Amino acid sequence: MAFENDGDLAAHLADQAGKILLQVRASGVFGGKSLGKAGDQTANQFLVHALREQRPEDGLLSEEEKDNAERLAKERVWIVDPVDGTREYGEERADWAVHVGMAVGGKPALGAVALPGLDAVMRSDQPGTIPPAPDVLRMVVSRTRPAREATEVAQRIGAELVGMGSAGAKAMAVLRGEVDIYLHSGGQYEWDSCAPVAVALGWGLHCSRIDGSPLIYNQQDVYMPDLLICRKEHAERVLTEVAALG
Known part of the structure; x- marks a missing residue:
């Protein structure tokens, strides 16, 4: 079956990889770290062969595939994370995701993020309506390692902290109206954010580095130190408070 539309392909692959991961977990033959490894490798093989x-x-x-420098000469590059939130996947939580994104000319141009635990797929090319923000803003942070900048900015703006697992789950929580700001400064890689950022941009959110500069993908060094995803009306205030931290 051929997919002429990139958005349909991304969404289909993210959804199918999520279903495969649920089957691997339900098989009952893996536990602990071996479950995460089996899930990662199985979903990765499906995604890379399909693409x-x-x-x-x-x-x-791909996070789970040996990097190939040939991608640097390509205008269009698929950037995938077969299991974003391996720990949460292994613990049978809902806050993990599958990322299928595409960078075009270094920009996060298209993406799909599957949330298999919630039976949901969020697409950059099919934006929905984001619920309005509450009076007290909510900032999503790592449930195990909250970043210092995020906790300090939350205190400065009077935001409530909400702990959550994977990067994709955090970003999609902003779209779903469960939180309002995702500020991360603990370091990530391109596959952690390409698809979620593409989806968030497609839904009209602000996405940038925490100094306000753009997020650029398909770089030789795939490390990405930080990012901010939030409603556009909150971006200037958050960026100002980050800068004030020095």
């Missing part, structure tokens, strides 16, 4: 079949001319970057 090479459907889009053989495009570049590809």
Whole structure:
């Protein structure tokens, strides 16, 4: 089956990879770290083979695949994370995700994020309506390692902290109206944020580095130190408070 539309392909692959991961977990033959490893490898094989079949001319970057410098010469590069939030996946929580994104000319141009635990797929090309923000803003942070900048900015703006697992789950929580600001400064990689950022941009949110500069993908060094995803009306205030931290 050929997918002519990139958005349909991204959403289908994210959804199917999520279903595969649920089947691997339900098999009952893996536990602990071995479950996360089996899930990662199985979903990765599905995604990379599918993308090479459907889009053989495009570049590809996956967390679970050895990097290939050939992608740097490509205008279109798929950036995937087969299991974003391996710990949460293994613990049978809902706050993990599957990321299928695409960078075009270094920009996060298209993405789909599956939340298999919630039976949901969020797409950059099919934006929905984000619920209005409450009077007291909510800032989502790592449930195990909250970043200092996030906790300090939350205190400065009077925001409530909400702990959550994977990067994709945090970003999609802003779209779902469960939180209002996702500020991260603990370091990530391109596959952690490409698809979620593409979806958030498609839904009209602000996405940037925490100094306000753009997020750029398909770089030789795939490390990304920080990011901010929030409603546009909150961006200036958050960026100002980050800068004030020095």
